[in-house]
Amino acid sequence: MSDDSILQEETNVTDLTITVDGRVYIAGTSRPVIELLADLQPGNPRLAALLNHLRRTELDTKSQASRNMND
Amino acid sequence: MTSQQSAFAHLAEARRHDTACHLCEHRCGVNRLAGGRGPCKAGTVARVFRHRVECGEELELIPSHLFYLSGCDLRCVFCIAELDAFDPSRGRELASRFFNAAVEWGKTQGARNIQWIGGEPTIHLPRILEVMSACPDLPPVAWKSDFHMTPDALRMLDGVVSTYVADYKFGNDQCAKALCGVENYVGIVQRNLIAASKQNARLIVRHLLLPGHETCCFEPIARWVQEHLPQVGFSIRDGYLPHWRANKVSGLSIPLPAYAGEAARELAGKIGLTVIQ
Numbered sequence: 001m002s003d004d005s006i007l008q009e010e011t012n013v014t015d016l017t018i019t020v021d022g023r024v025y026i027a028g029t030s031r032p033v034i035e036l037l038a039d040l041q042p043g044n045p046r047l048a049a050l051l052n053h054l055r056r057t058e059l060d061t062k063s064q065a066s067r068n069m070n071d
Numbered sequence: 072m073t074s075q076q077s078a079f080a081h082l083a084e085a086r087r088h089d090t091a092c093h094l095c096e097h098r099c100g101v102n103r104l105a106g107g108r109g110p111c112k113a114g115t116v117a118r119v120f121r122h123r124v125e126c127g128e129e130l131e132l133i134p135s136h137l138f139y140l141s142g143c144d145l146r147c148v149f150c151i152a153e154l155d156a157f158d159p160s161r162g163r164e165l166a167s168r169f170f171n172a173a174v175e176w177g178k179t180q181g182a183r184n185i186q187w188i189g190g191e192p193t194i195h196l197p198r199i200l201e202v203m204s205a206c207p208d209l210p211p212v213a214w215k216s217d218f219h220m221t222p223d224a225l226r227m228l229d230g231v232v233s234t235y236v237a238d239y240k241f242g243n244d245q246c247a248k249a250l251c252g253v254e255n256y257v258g259i260v261q262r263n264l265i266a267a268s269k270q271n272a273r274l275i276v277r278h279l280l281l282p283g284h285e286t287c288c289f290e291p292i293a294r295w296v297q298e299h300l301p302q303v304g305f306s307i308r309d310g311y312l313p314h315w316r317a318n319k320v321s322g323l324s325i326p327l328p329a330y331a332g333e334a335a336r337e338l339a340g341k342i343g344l345t346v347i348q
Contacts, residue, residue, distance in 0.1 A: 013121075021329065025310050025312055029127025053133065
């Protein structure tokens with residue numbers, strides 16, 4: 001088995017459950033799923049918090065990488 | 072000392088539990104090397120049944136690279152991982168080649184840490200310390216646990232773990248016995264939480280709200296944490312769905328009512344807990 005098949009096998013799996021009252025449950029939340037649900041449920045504060053945090057973290061990482069390149 | 076060095080420093084002691092296991096409070100003492108199996112059924116091989124970078128955890132952890140290990144010392148009737156948690160023969164062997172490659176891949180996906188989860192990672196402590204002590208560039212380590220470990224096990228994590236995510240599930244021993252099958256649950260978890268809070272690590276206490284257990288479980292837990300560990304992050308999870316054998320348990324066969332999460336957060340805020348997202 002190659003490293004690729006070892007690594008990629010289960011990384012893009014997210015379990016979604018939608019109950020009869022319309023609530024959506026997510027297990028194994030990936031970034032694309034958060035983006036999608038935030039589009040579908042724009043008023044959801046939890047999704048908004050997750051997305052804002054992830055975007056901020058990405059910006060911090062990019063900015064750090066840029067600083068390291070300039071050092 | 073780095074996390075990797077601390078893992079190496081505790082390795083010899085951890086391996087002694089392969090021949091007389093006292094990693095969890097079942098204290099079964101079995102010799103796993105000789106084929107003995109305790110309540111968790113684990114042997115000397117740890118297995119990863121899933122690993123992936125996830126973004127739905129507490130904000131301070133995400134994106135987090137979770138390694139799910141099969142095998143658990145508890146038998147929660149509502150376990151979301153079901154047989155993956157209870158059958159330690161599931162998954163691929165946790166070995167250095169796989170682990171090092173997976174860690175590097177996780178970094179490319181933006182993971183800020185690795186997180187051990189189960190099942191219950193503590194029952195595989197010797198194997199986990201082995202792979203971490205041989206990992207050349209180990210990220211910060213989060214340890215998501217039922218906190219039913221022995222003081223010895225918790226001590227071997229000191230210096231290794233950056234963040235504990237402690238599942239404080241039940242507010243009294245009767246509910247714990249009925250729903251996860253262990254005795255003296257509350258005293259054990261509270262002892263371990265106090266001990267973990269004295270280590271140089273971040274501690275998050277997580278509670279999954281169970282339908283109908285607001286008064287008997289959530290409230291006592293919230294009040295105890297406020298009294299004894301007011302500085303820790305308290306995470307309220309309201310995503311309960313019936314899994315595993317929950318359909319056979321009165322009151323647990325339905326999702327958590329929609330209002331329960333907000334009501335719990337309101338109470339937690341009122342009594343002064345540091346509720347985190």
